[in-house]
Amino acid sequence: MDDYWSEFEEFELEKKYDIEEFIETTAGKIETEFLDFEEYHPAILGRENAEKLYALIRETKPELMVETGVCNGFSSSIILKAMEDSGEGKLFSVDLPVFIDEIKKEDRTGAVIPPDKSSGWVVPDYLRDRWTLKEGDTYQELPRLFQSLTSKVDLFLHDSGHSYETMMFEFALAWRNLKEDHYLLADNIDFSDAFIDFTEAKGLNRYRLGTLGVMTKKEEI
16 A cells, blocks of 8 residues: 555645544544444544545635535535635535445445435534535536536545546546646545546646545646
C-alpha cells in the first residue's frame, strides 16, 4: 500500500479544527447500530479522513458540492457540519441504498444500511436544510443532477461503487461540471486503476488527503 501512495503529494491544509467530538458522536451512532451485524461494513470514512475532509470544506468554503455514495451518512454529516460552521454551502448527494435485509438473502457482505433506517439517517436534523438527497443509480441520477444545477460545482466527492467503470464514469462527468482550480476527491482509490488512469490522461498531479485521492481541475492545453 505504501508503494501505491508513493506518487501522491500530501495535500496541505492550513490548520486543524476542533471537530473530534462531532466525529466521535456521529461514528458512535452508526457503530451502535451495527453491534449485532459484525459481518457487515458501516461505511465510515475513518476518523482521520473525516477530520481532513472537514478541514478542507472549512478552508475552501464551497458554495455547491456533489457527492456520490451516502449509505448511513457519515461523510455527508461531516461535509454538512463544515458547511454549517462556515455559514455557507449546499450539498447534493446521490445514493443507491443497500440494506442488510436485502443482501442477507443473497449471502453477501459489504457497506450497508441497518434495518429500519434509510440513506443518510445519521445526518442531524439541524444540518438537513443544506442537503438534497437523490436516491437511485449513479448512471441515471448523477447526469440528471448535474443537468438540474444552475452552475458548475466547487467540490465533488466519489464514494459510491468503486468499480473501474463507475469511477471513470463519475470522474469524467464530474470533471465537465467542476469549476477550474477546484477539487475532485475520491475514496477507496486503490480498488482499481481508475484514479491513476484518469489523472495520467489529464496530466495531473495526484494528492492525498488522508487516504482520499485528490485532483485539481486545470485548464487543458
